[in-house]
Amino acid sequence: MADDIPMDVLSSSGASDASSFCSTGPTTPASSPLFRPSGSDDLAVLTQLAHLRSIESVASEPVKSVCVVGAGYVGGPTAAVLALYHPSITVEVLDRDPRRIQQWQSPHLPVHESGLETVVRTVRDGADMAGDEGLTDPLSVQKRGRNLFFTCDTATIARADIVFMAVNTPTKTFGVGAGCATNMTAFDSAMREVAAHAKPGAIIVEKSTVPGGTAERVRKMLSTYRPGVPFEVLSNPEFLAEGCAIDNLTAPDRVLIGSAGTPSGRRAARTLANLYEAWVPSSKILQTNSWSSELAKLVANAMLAQRISSINSISAICEKTGAEVDQVAHAIGLDARIGPQFLKAGLGFGGSCFRKDIASLAYLAESLGLDDVAHYWRQVNVMNERQRDRFSRKVIDCFERNLVGRKLAILGFAFKKNTGDTRESLAVDVIRQLLEERPAEIAIFDPYCRPEDILREIMSVAPEAVHNEVVKISSDPYLACSQAHAVLVVTDCDQFRNTRPKKKRATTQSVLFPQKSPAWAPAHDLLCHETTLERETWTHDGVSYQLNAQDACSPNCSDCRTTCDRPSVTEQVEWTRIAYNMLEPRWVFDGRGQLDAAELEKLGVRVDTVGRRTA
Ligand SMILES: NC(=O)C1=CN([C@@H]2O[C@H](COP(=O)(O)OP(=O)(O)OC[C@H]3O[C@@H](n4cnc5c(N)ncnc54)[C@H](O)[C@@H]3O)[C@@H](O)[C@H]2O)C=CC1
Ligand SMILES: O=C(O)[C@H]1O[C@H](OP(=O)(O)OP(=O)(O)OC[C@H]2O[C@@H](n3ccc(=O)[nH]c3=O)[C@H](O)[C@@H]2O)[C@H](O)[C@@H](O)[C@@H]1O
DSSP states (O other), X not given: OOTTOOHHHHHHTOTHHHHHHHHSOOOOOTTSTTOOOSSTHHHHHHHHHHHHHHHHHHHHSOOOEEEEEOOSTTHHHHHHHHHHHOTTSEEEEEOSOHHHHHHHHSSSOSSOOTTHHHHHHHHHHOEEXXXXXXXXXXXXXXXXXXXXXXXXXXXXXXXXXXXXXXXXXXXXXXXXXXXXXXXXXXXXXXXXXXHHHOOTTOEEEEOSOOOTTHHHHHHHHHHHHSTTOOOEEEEOOOXXXXXXXXXXXXXXXXXXXXXXXSHXXXXXXXXXXXXXXXXXXXXXXXXXXXXXXXXXXXXXXHHHHHHHHHHHHHHHHHHTSXXXXXXXXXXXXXXXXXXXXXXXXXSOOOSSSHHHHHHHHHHHHXXXXXXXXXXXHHHHHXXXXXXXXHHHXXXXXXXXXXXXXXXXXEEOOSSSTTOOOOTTOHHHHHHHHHHTTOBSEEEEEOSSOOHHHHHXXXXXXXXXXXXXXXXXXXXXXHHHHTTOSEEEEOSOXXXXXXXXXXXXXXOHHHHHSTTTOOOHHHHHTTTTOEEETTEXXXXXXXXXXXXXXXXXXXXXXXXXXXXXXXXXXXXXXXXXHXXXXXXXXXXXXXXXXXXXXXXXXXXXXXXXXXXXXXX
């Protein structure tokens, strides 16, 4: 039995739906070409009829139930947003990891994203809601039921009209294609569950980033496991970026849907487009064939990453000349054909996707015999690794290649700001290289990462440093930097700046909902997230929601303990305080080019900035 799902959900669309297509007698009149009055042909006719009905149902029947397989950074937020915009659809998120599921059901969500908790609580726990009249008038308040559920029970698949596949697709580390090809183990194992349980006519949607041709492979897989049963397979890659997932999901630049191009494939694509049209303008929903859609996802990431490697290659030139990389980036970004985004030089790109998606693209090119193309894209990853090496080397050189006895502080461990994701953290490589020089201590502070995640990543490259407590995690930036000979800014967190960040431009959300919605940003910033009689309220799209209180955790909840230990730094750090407690030679290495070096130098520290020649 699925966890925590009301009985009416289970009874209205149980697994029996799947068989009901076959057990219902034909209603086709005798004159129909499908009708054969007798004998062994009956079964074939019934099967054919069932298929026709289930294919038809893809387009004609409203979607009542959605299953998202994979409760990760993509699956969780995607399911929550889908549930928010479709209160009448039951959204169930399936994961094989019980710990993840338990966290999604608790106050301690496994993913840190601005605005996510508010959305999850609204749809997972239900809320009171009211329109313009507001929540103060009891007569205008309505109940919003719960329609987001998290479970480990694969039976949930059988209830779904649409199944989104959002499991991890990392790089293969073994066998043919090791280091480049996509490891499809998780995807294929989840697909086998889907093939076993999905009801006829279900639409299977690839949300995961997969190699080109996967939709075709999935179609074959389905026809092997469930011969003769009709399913539609769509590609619908996700383009959200971590740290702004809710903004990206609620106001995407585009939604891409790839289908088989057959009439039923197009109908399935239309059904999926209808779901999105609840909040995305139809002009932003693109339909292509599956291959184009799958390839477009890899190419989008490759092109973004390529810009970063390009500007970082220029930063290397700047560091040896009088040019400043930010000035160069600004000057070229003003050309409308180039544009200003993704030109920020730094330590290179981290995160779970850019490197692996470029490797997958290069592997595809290589498998097609296009070695030059493969080499071209691989260079983007090569440049990226060199960027980190250059940074670590610079730190070591500034200490005349002797870090013995020195304390280094690392500000930021996540691969970018506003996330607690430690996968492919840039800091790991830097720390690994610095540890080779045997410093006395490396202290790490990050405002969002869990200490256990940081330690796990470092354990994978330098277990001894963790055991010997050379590497320490601090929940306080000032403690981390106290008595440090150098401070390295590794993540672009606004908390680490020494100047006010530039004002954010209005999000596209405010364009989408000009009058009604005050946009998500204020909701995130909790400006319209207030506590009224101890119940929090928030407003979106002209509707005010009053959240229900969350169930209390057990007294020995380990997540509560971790949360208490975690930093509460949301304000900018005071560099005066940091500088005061540093030891000579008081180096600050700005790996993200976001500090005002001249201001910092007034505090008596030496500053080295990526993409600028050191004074
Ligand atoms: N993280 C991101 O920002 C983005 C990721 N993507 C793509 O989305 C996909 C998912 O990425 P993330 O959410 O970051 O991964 P993740 O690792 O955070 O989550 C994947 C989840 O799938 C679960 N899982 C694995 N095998 C399963 C199975 N057989 N049955 C049920 N659950 C299973 C895992 O337990 C895990 O919770 C990847 O293909 C990734 O490339 C796409 C856009 C953005
Ligand atoms: O497929 C994915 O997983 C996602 O990958 C990226 O999203 P994400 O990796 O979450 O974050 P980005 O904002 O793209 O940053 C990636 C890395 O590049 C770095 N970066 C970014 C921009 C820049 O100008 N310079 C730069 O060094 C960031 O600090 C970070 O380490 C893409 O932006 C998403 O569109 C895509 O869906």
